[in-house]
Amino acid sequence: MSLRQQLKGTGVALVTPFNDRFEVDYNALGGIIDHVINGGVEYVVTLGTTGETPTLDKQEKIDIANFTFEKVGGRVPVVVGIGGNNTREIIKELECFPLDKAIAVLSASPYYSKPSQEGIFQHYKAIGEASPKPILLYNVPGRTGRNMTAETTIRLSHEKNIGGIKEAADDMMQCMQLLRDAPEDFLVVSGDDGLALGQVAYGMDGVISVIANTFPKHFSDMIRLGLKNEFPAARAINNRLVEAYNLLFAENNPAGVKAFMAQQSLLENKLRLPVTPVSDALYQKIAGYLKTV
Template sequence: MEQLRGSGVALVTPFKANESIDWNALEKLIDHVINGGIDYVVSLGTTGETPTLSAEEKLDIIKFTFEKVNKRIPVVVGIGDYNTRDVVKRLETCPLDEAIAVLSVAPYYSKPSQEGIFQHYKAIAQASPKPVILYNVPGRTGRNMTADTTLRLAHEVENIVAMKEASGDMVQCMQIIKDKPKDFLVISGDDALALPQLACGMDGVISVAANYFAADFSAMVKAALANNIPAARALHYKLHEAFDLMFAENNPAGIKAFLQHGGLMEQAFRLPVVPVSSGLNEKIKAYLDKNK
């Protein structure tokens, strides 16, 4: 699991104006992030607009990603839901031979108790043919997975190897880092907080911003992990305004605006996600023009 240290990127799913998947753009994006120095990619994360994808499209994206990455870097596959039985079934049928791990978001909408979250992940870990990465993102799921629950899973469930922590709660993050098993990885899920979290002892980042800013973001993570904080700080502040613009209205609408202005894909979505407002779009364009 040392391959999960460093910078990962949660790949967006490019669409065409007719809402079909833009396979050429996805191939271009994969090459862009690999050439930018990203250490691994995450296929079908939340940023990939997975709630709008059919089961068949998800399988096609997994296979396409494996083919185009072509073992140049590791691939993590996102498989999560609020229905535990459905996640278990998908783990048994998804083509995961070439995946290094599975990223599974905490159950959303149903707002289970901490015991329910524990049992959900225990069942997933027992069914998964690959190591499991927990994913806590209460801003999307409606329920925070506490440090105690994370640590209980880390210590008691063998096939759970890492946590993507996106609560934004630095005290909670530090508690997990302090009390985790030695070989359990804690990975940031907050681009804007990545530097302070790495300085506190996190092992890497699964980034949205790195879809576009692959080179600068991966360089920042490498510098921070090498304890070269001045170099990492300079890159963090170089990107700081971009983080604010990127998440001002919606993810992945923000990052897709950056990618469209960079010539990598269209700003195309499936409802209920829509493009960023015209005002924000102009601010993003102005930022990119200013920082060419």
């Protein structure tokens, strides 16, 4: 069964909750996992960018992955994030990371180094050949500093162990080209909550979402309606979430979603430096929005 069949719908990029000592709060993480699964998401993604992975050490990442597998308990598939700009180190991590219970690995395009399209291609080709699990490409030029073109993605889609892409380029023309040319069994999901419904309308298979941490039922219901071409009902939900999208990403991700979740008593509003909590003004706007939902 292809990833496209197994990961259609809403995946949630889980946050990593911290306690007052800025240690991983596993009690809160367990509650968040139950919250999103009970809310109806189709799968979870652990150790993505939203999980503040640049601030986690290697052992913390392994512990979080193992905890997530145990807590999920097979209720939904689990995707694990393993990426970076050192290809050799990623391959070493793939060899030692606990991936037996993972369905796929989400790997962000190399950041900061700004490789050419050929460099991006060779990076992912090497990772795919080394990985024990299918690779989901992750194109997020707003964070990495380099866009992965549709041509490069299509080229990679024919390589060993490359099963799909989380596309967050904020470029609908690129998305249309990608969807036009992708192989039939290649998974294409949105990486942008605010654009996800429109991208599903054009043919994407779903989304890996930030907002699903806080509104799993509303958001996953909307995506399922879109996948069934029930767009009037889907738009009605999306219209109620537009303000939330703006608030979530006004200052930083995951600072925005953690502010929402703190007010929902899902976690403490703690982030590791260099990321800090949202401003008091934005926090109050989020509180006001939550009162209307």
